[in-house]
Amino acid sequence: MDQTQESPENTEATLELPALTAADRCDICGAQAFIRVVLATGDLVFCGHHGTANKEKLKPIAITWQDETDKLSA
Numbered sequence: 137m138d139q140t141q142e143s144p145e146n147t148e149a150t151l152e153l154p155a156l157t158a159a160d161r162c163d164i165c166g167a168q169a170f171i172r173v174v175l176a177t178g179d180l181v182f183c184g185h186h187g188t189a190n191k192e193k194l195k196p197i198a199i200t201w202q203d204e205t206d207k208l209s210a
């Protein structure tokens with residue numbers, strides 16, 4: 137019994153992503169982005185509307201789905 141399992145929650149590689157800022161713009165409409173999607177091929181950023189619109193398609197292939205849409209109602 138010498139297996140070291142210090143943090144089982146850390147088995148997936150989690151990237152420290154910077155928070156989205158006003159300088160991040162939706163790739164589709166240019167509005168302020170609140171969702172960042174990290175794909176194997178690169179990053180995409182979307183506004184709340186387009187993030188939701190593309191979620192069904194992109195979520196399954198996303199490495200990281202960073203959703204900051206809660207800032208919208210803050």
Ligand SMILES: [Zn+2]
Nearest residue numbers: 162165183186
């Ligand atoms: Zn948009």
